[in-house]
Amino acid sequence: MAQQFDSDLLRKIDAMTPDQLIAFKQVCPTDLRHYMNVQRAWIEEDIYYLGCELNRPPSPSQIAERILTGKQSRRFRAYYAMRYPEKVSCPESLALLQ
Numbered sequence: 244m245a246q247q248f249d250s251d252l253l254r255k256i257d258a259m260t261p262d263q264l265i266a267f268k269q270v271c272p273t274d275l276r277h278y279m280n281v282q283r284a285w286i287e288e289d290i291y292y293l294g295c296e297l298n299r300p301p302s303p304s305q306i307a308e309r310i311l312t313g314k315q316s317r318r319f320r321a322y323y324a325m326r327y328p329e330k331v332s333c334p335e336s337l338a339l340l341q
Contacts, residue, residue, distance in 0.1 A: 264317040270324040271332040
């Protein structure tokens, strides 16, 4: 059930405009340990999918490029705020989606 929820949530996030994603910049996690654990899992999964796209393990420079130039960090902040609204101190970003 949680996986279906995440899939639906990720589809919503992928449909957002860049301006909508930027609005999540204000999100401030209240439990930094939880935020870092979720972010670490997010990055590991993204590295796995990058390897699938390349049909080989990605190099450190390819991983860095994906993280620094992609929109993954904005997608993650939106995901975290929408998945764990009780763990952010700036949930007003969610009002932008209404």
